[in-house]
Amino acid sequence: MKKIVFFLIITSLSFAQIDRVEPPFWWSDMEHTDVQILFYGKNIAQNEVSVSHGITIKNIQKTENPNYIFVTIDTKNVPNQDFLFTFKNKNKSFTQPYSLKPRKEGSKYRKSFDSSDMxxxxxxxxxxxxxxxxxxxxxxxxxxxxxxxxxxxxxxxxxxxxxxxxxxxxxxxxxxxxxxxxxxxxxxxxxxxxxxxxxxxxxxxxxxxxxxxxxxxxxxxxxxxxxxxxxxxxxxxxxxxxxxxxxxxxxxxxxxxxxxxxxxxxxxxxxxxxxxxxxxxxxxxxxxxxxxxxxxxxxxxxxxxxxxxxxxxxxxxxxxxxxxxxxxxxxxxxxxxxxxxxxxxxxxxxxxxxxxxxxxxxxxxxxxxxxxxxxxxxxxxxxxxxxxxxxxxxxxxxxxxxxxxxxxxxxxxxxxxxxxxxxxxxxxxxxxxxxxxxxxxxxxxxxxxxxxxxxxxxxxxxxxxxxxxxxxxxxxxxxxxxxxxxxxxxxxxxxxxxxxxxxxxxxxxxxxxxxxxxxxxxxKTVIHTGKTTHYIPENNVYVYFRYDNINPNDNKTQNQTVMVVINNSTEKQTIKTSRFQENIKNYTSGKDVVTEKTFVLKNDIEIEGKSALILELK
CATH class of the missing domain: 3.20.20.80 (Glycosidases)
Known part of the structure; x- marks a missing residue:
């Protein structure tokens, strides 16, 4: 029992000179293998530094402030493990534990946010x-x-x-x-x-x-x-x-x-x-x-x-x-x-x-x-x-x-x-x-x-x-x-x-x-990655198309076209669909995403003032 108490006292004293370690730990199998660890504590730079488990110290950098020391270790091909840094000044020394943790599977190639997201x-x-x-x-x-x-x-x-x-x-x-x-x-x-x-x-x-x-x-x-x-x-x-x-x-x-x-x-x-x-x-x-x-x-x-x-x-x-x-x-x-x-x-x-x-x-x-x-x-x-x-x-x-x-x-x-x-x-x-x-x-x-x-x-x-x-x-x-x-x-x-x-x-x-x-x-991949064709606005109405296949007769499932009509005028407007034939092509109807109303494309389209239509073309 006395030995355990003595060990706990020595251990607590051994960390007294270190107030911060940043980063607090790292991971194995990373691209960034030269890990520069900041140790901060009263006059920490007065110590010589070594590390256990055969890990290599590549660089020790001190600054004009003796309370900092930057130690760079090489973690390339080093497996995840716990190890110790030893700080020694004359006949006194203390240790600081450090860890290389196992990396999450697939971490390197994680999928990020993109145009499919909101x-x-x-x-x-x-x-x-x-x-x-x-x-x-x-x-x-x-x-x-x-x-x-x-x-x-x-x-x-x-x-x-x-x-x-x-x-x-x-x-x-x-x-x-x-x-x-x-x-x-x-x-x-x-x-x-x-x-x-x-x-x-x-x-x-x-x-x-x-x-x-x-x-x-x-x-x-x-x-x-x-x-x-x-x-x-x-x-x-x-x-x-x-x-x-x-x-x-x-x-x-x-x-x-x-x-x-x-x-x-x-x-x-x-x-x-x-x-x-x-x-x-x-x-x-x-x-x-x-x-x-x-x-x-x-x-x-x-x-x-x-x-x-x-x-x-x-x-x-x-x-x-x-x-x-x-x-x-x-x-x-x-x-x-x-x-x-x-x-x-x-x-x-x-x-x-x-x-x-x-x-x-x-x-x-x-x-x-x-x-x-x-x-x-x-x-x-x-x-x-x-x-x-x-x-x-x-x-x-x-x-x-x-x-x-x-x-x-x-x-x-x-x-x-x-x-x-x-x-x-x-x-x-x-x-x-x-x-x-x-x-x-x-x-x-x-x-x-x-x-x-x-x-x-x-x-x-x-x-x-x-x-x-x-x-x-x-x-x-x-x-x-x-x-x-x-x-x-x-x-x-x-x-x-x-x-x-x-x-x-x-x-x-x-x-x-x-x-x-x-x-x-x-x-809607047509929105995420599709192309755009827009038309010069008339009467404060802006029309553009999003599409992912320029041939509407193609029966492939990815063939999609969306027609967007924005009326910024307070007045109801009539849109002549013939102007947009290069994008409408052989599509015959469009269903509005919000109201679910269907518009026949061979006819002119009426749009209320201050409103938008998003038509999925069929």
Whole structure:
């Protein structure tokens, strides 16, 4: 008994000098075999380091801060096992266990999200509070205060899990949650884009195990999970900010200087070096110190952390925040490292730009970027040009002119030739940073037009939570107003819009349209990967076709054609079908997806004002 007690005392003392190990473990049989492990503790760098089990240490790197040491080990062809690092200083030594875990079968070639999916975006703090016991946690600063527009409200992972059936029933196949790692800011921490610990789920959302449970629950439903990753900045309260590994781990001016937000300087051949530097090195805000990805230690830390979460939580894809605000050569290396590890893994970049060429630049193998000998290696980009049209109110322009009305939508798609892979564009009418669609267009008619577009054009549609019940909110009031509580997500809510009985008549109209369109879309390969032919709008009516076989007389099962008619005018319009004969060909009828009404194609088609028809041709 004395021997056991003595061993426990020695063991507890042996770990006293190590406060953090990151990544906390790794896996065998990975492409990333040179694993650089960060050990942090008081004067840890004063020690000599060795490792057991014949594992090779390839490099030991120390910095100006003696509390850090970076040890790179070679894991190539090393089986999964537990082993020990030994830290020795003179006659004193201590050990730290480490593990290489077995990799999940098929992990490398995991299927990611693509144009067959519909992504449901939510902010966990504002979606649903499934566990009121984690609303306030002693280890983090900010507590729940639902009276403040930018306060924490208490939504969590358990709230998401409890409502997965609702999300799936709506037609969504993929969940994108804004970041879930710890954000220990004093205020505004609910959005979690200022992360303070990249290996730990914020305790007010739950635990790492809860996140694994969310991933498992989604996969049990054959749904996918997208992690929102931030490569550009951390929180001012990140634990490294209090004791930096190196002075240049973050961009220093010294200290804070705000970015000029002009990420177009990446491509501008006339840009000054000072402007380019400030765009990528300046901080978003004072509470978000800007990471220096040119520092190899920083870049490798971000690569390993990203891979760690994919492997640990069985992630199906990334959305990357503020992608062009990083050093563009470094972010390309980061992206390539991940896609080398997971060849089918989809990553969508937030390149918030309102210019087709500028957006196209950031997609993998872009011919535009090739002019400057650049490749981001990022498979997918966000179609902010399309979102910008919605936000600027083109659907309110009920009279077609040279540059007004639905012609703007046509002019948007004529620029698709600039995009390397249009099927891998994320298409959306709003998200957590933009004006709410239902605030700009407070009516069901415009909502149906927008959803009909997202359900039938090229790309990967993304729906922002609450849009499907008509939720509004104004960015002019504050960001918190476009991130309201979902009705029914809190115990004190009097209404539960997660259920049909709990929705108002108007909310149910929004919901029914959304559910009908996106459940229809699920199995329509003609929409996922088909071609497009569109026609110049007339009288504010836009007509386009999606098809996957140009010969309608072909009896192959994949032969499909969908005719979409968008009437942005308030007046009923008559469409002469003879104009579209090159696509209609020998089809004789079309059945509308929403109303299930059949139209005879040899006759003219009447369409009500402010409405859309999606006709499956027969």
């Amino acid at each position: 992504i449901y975006l939510l902010m966990p703090d504002r979606f649903a509070n499934g566990n009121v016991n984690n609303d306030n946690v002693a280890s983090v600063i900010e507590k729940v205060d639902r009276s403040k527009i930018d306060g924490r409200y208490g939504g969590d992972i358990e709230g998401i899990i409890k409502n997965l059936d609702y999300i799936q029933d709506l037609g969504a196949t993929t969940l994108w949650s804004t970041p879930l790692c710890e954000d220990n800011d004093e205020k505004g921490s609910y959005h979690t884009y200022g992360q303070s610990d990249l290996y730990k789920i914020d305790p007010r959302f739950g635990t790492n195990d809860d996140y694994l449970k969310l991933s498992t629950e989604l996969h049990n439903r054959k749904m996918k999970l997208v992690l929102d990753y931030v490569t550009n900045h951390w929180s001012y309260n990140h634990w490294m900010m209090k004791d930096m590994p190196t002075y240049d781990w973050f961009h220093q001016f010294p200290g804070y200087k705000q970015t000029n937000f002009k990420t177009t300087t990446h491509t501008d051949t006339n840009a000054s070096e000072s402007d380019k530097n400030l765009a990528t090195s300046g901080w978003f805000v004072k509470s978000m110190p800007d990471l220096n990805q040119k520092n190899p230690l920083v870049l490798n830390y971000l690569i390993q952390n990203a891979i760690w979460w994919i492997e640990y939580a069985d992630i199906d894809g990334f959305r990357v925040d503020t992608y062009p605000y990083t050093d563009k050569e470094s972010i390309a290396l980061w992206t390539k490292a991940i896609t080398n590890e997971y060849p089918n893994f989809n990553i969508v970049a937030e390149a918030w730009l309102y210019n087709h060429a500028q957006i196209a630049y950031w997609q993998k193998n872009s011919k535009i970027a090739a002019i400057q000998s650049y490749n981001s290696y990022c498979p997918s980009i966000m179609d902010f040009m399309l979102q910008g049209l919605f936000e600027k109110g083109f659907l309110k322009e009920e009279k077609q002119e040279w540059n007004a009305g639905i012609i703007k939508l046509y002019d948007h798609f004529v620029n698709d030739f600039l995009i390397e892979n249009t099927n891998n564009l994320l298409i959306f009418a709003e998200n957590h940073d933009t004006q709410r669609f239902n605030h700009i267009y407070p009516n069901v008619q415009d909502y149906q037009i927008a959803m009909s577009l997202l359900a039938t054009i090229r790309g990967i549609p993304q729906l922002y939570y609450g849009s499907e019940i008509g939720m509004a909110g104004s960015k002019d009031v504050g960001d918190g107003d476009i991130r309201r509580e979902f009705p029914g997500g809190w115990p004190d809510h009097k209404q539960n819009a997660f259920t049909k009985d709990g929705r108002t008549t108007l909310q149910e109209k929004y919901h029914a349209i959304t559910k009908k369109l996106f459940n229809w879309r699920k199995n």
